[in-house]
Amino acid sequence: MPRIVNLILLCLCVLFLAPAASRAQSWTGLLNPVSGAGACSPANITTAQKCGSSNWSSVGVVSGIPNRTTICSTLTSGASLASINSALSACPAGQVVLLGAGTYTINGTVNVPSNVTLRGAGTLSTILNTTGTSGSAIQMGSGGPNYNTPAAHTITAGATAGSNSITLDSVASVSVGTLLAVSELNDPVYVTINSANGACTWCDGTGDGGVRTRGQIVQVTNVTGTTVTFTPPLYSNYGSATGTGPALVYYFPVSVHDAGVENLQVFANGTGYSQTWGMSACANCWIKGVFDNYADGDHASIFWSFHVEIRDSYFSNAYDHSPGTFDADVNIGDKTSESLLENNIFERLHVGSFVRWGAAGNVVGYNYEIGNFDASATSVILAMLLDHGAHPQFTLYEGNIGNNLTKDAFWGTSSNITIFRNQFRGTDTLASPLTTGRNVVNWSSTTLANQQLMGEQLAFPHTNINSIGNVLGSADANTAATSGKYNSGAAPFTSTIIPPATRTYDKFFSAVSIGYNTGSDTNGSSVTTFAGGPSNTAGYWVGKATGTFFQHGNFDISSGATIWNGSVTHTLPPSFYKTAKPSWFGSVPWPPIGPDVSGGTVDSTILQGHVYANPAEVCYNSTARDANGLKLFDPNVCYGATPPPPPPPNPPTMRNPVIF
Secondary structure (H helix, E strand, C coil): CCCCCCCCCCCCCCCCCCCHHHCCCCCCCCCCCCCCCCCCCCCCCCCCCCCCCHHHHHCCCCCCCCCCCCEEEEECCCCCHHHHHHHHHHCCCCEEEEECCEEEEECCCEECCCCEEEEECCCCCEEEEECCCCCEEEEECCCCCCCCCCCEEEEEECCCCCCCEEEECCCCCCCCCCEEEEECCCCCCCCCCEECCEECCCCCCCCCCCCCCCEEEEEEEEEECCEEEEECCCCCCCCCCCCCCCCEEEEECCCEECCEEECCEEEECCCCCCEEEEEECEECCEEECCEEECCCCEEEEEECCECCEEECCEEECCCCCCCCCCCCCEEEECCCECCEEECCEEECCCCCEEECCCCECCEEECCEEECCCCCCCCCECCCCEEECCCCCECCEEECCEECCEEECCCCCCCEEEEEECCEECCCCEEEECCCCCCCCCEEEEEEECCECEEEEEEECCCEEEEEECCEECCHHHHHHCCCEECCCCCCCCCCEECCCCCCCCECEEEEEEEEECCCCCCCCCCCCCCCECCCCECCCCCCHHHHCCEEECEEECCCCEEECCCCCCCCCCCCCCCCCCCHHHCCCCCCCECCCCCCCCCCCCCCCCCECCCHHHHHHHHCCECCCCCECCCHHHHHCCCCCCCCCCCCCCCCCCCCC
């Protein structure tokens, strides 16, 4: 199925119960549809679910990633893929397969089963030299709903926001532990799969033409008669709005659960993997403290999964830097829910992370990005965070530091996204060579991206976006914007550019761009294939994004000030999903970013002290590079878990790169 990232200028210039320590802060007065503050929900959603409510506190592995200490098997350098998979298959529940220091040739797929941890001796000590030609280098789980023989039941009652139980027309094949993909027919009021590119018929993963892109995954906790109880509660109403019924649940079993990989390096050779890491129908699965040394295709693809956590890792470089089937990203899709992407480094990818294809209720928090590029348009900024493909919803982006957040107009809509306390630089540091394949990267020879300089780029079909407490711009953006900075919009948000204003793409900074079609200065009215609404009206989407956008307390370098939205409270909580400073923050101030932060050391003059480096950036800046320009990343050194591992072995012999 096609997965295409389109660059704005390519045609012009060539996102259970958690521990108490992570429960969310109050959102009252900020993201409250009753008070009219934040635009947290479309008209058919009656309660403030996933708008900074306590629900966000439940993301990631339930009760946290377990620290397993019993080792069932220890393998030594040179052990075969068959030996590794055999050890994993035989390992008792709750135990660890330990890969000792050295290099292991992986000419296929490592399959991690339920209740087992695969752990290395360190990211600089245990190296998986991957040489397979398809699929994933490391896989946890497989499958999802069976759409070839439709495995669905109709919801007859209970599909309302906040509900923990529904009544079905049948409970055949539904039992405690079953995953349910809750869905409704696309609501034409705010959901579409259409775009100037055509229709995203694969965006719901069903093979039925993409007619059910909006939904979420829940897990059954009890079945009584035809009443099913589950967790988490429903984020919204399903099937009640005109044209959206019937609401269905597609049932499917957990393929793998409570499985994880930790503390090792994966060395890619450009031999043809679709992704380094694959998770599908995986619940309570994790990737922690790993070093991805290049990727053949994507770094990670997470589909049809539940309570996944990817953290404390370094995703560096890629063989391919062009739009197409893969984007060298961490990709969360196919209604994956309640998952967490936290405290990771993205370096020199094509795109940092995708949240798409109906993924719902996820958090992308406290990650750091630098150096993304496209080999055919090297001066254009490539987003750290991208919503791309209908219809992700209820995502929280918090505490991230990177070049840009983009919600593009390709492959349909998204809604109910909250962007909180991030710094988006509005440019990127590009290290040479800006070419495909494995390279020696010269970080002493860098340039700044000088086209598409925007902090937040929000295309016209996306609705109910909240942007709160962010810092938009950087000293580098100020340097790159030699043609100027936009500050001519309507008061008070004069640094937000809205149609019909003409955007300037070359060396010109805009803090927020909202309501445009991707690739042009139009507002979508000229896209004849992108009609919408109950009557499928041409131009229906014009003004939808701007009319439902809520921004508040953002500081930007164009205005040189924090802009507040009317009488809404100026008191911001530190977090929308944590109540206390995380232990892995170390000496980093909490919160690190926002209009209420002072004394920040990142670009302190132009950003007026509102930004401290988050822990991922601190780790990045304090870590030395090897001779190839990659960081000698060790999460134990950065985040203080265990003593450093022994010296690393020699890296694998590099193969000739395969260019996709």
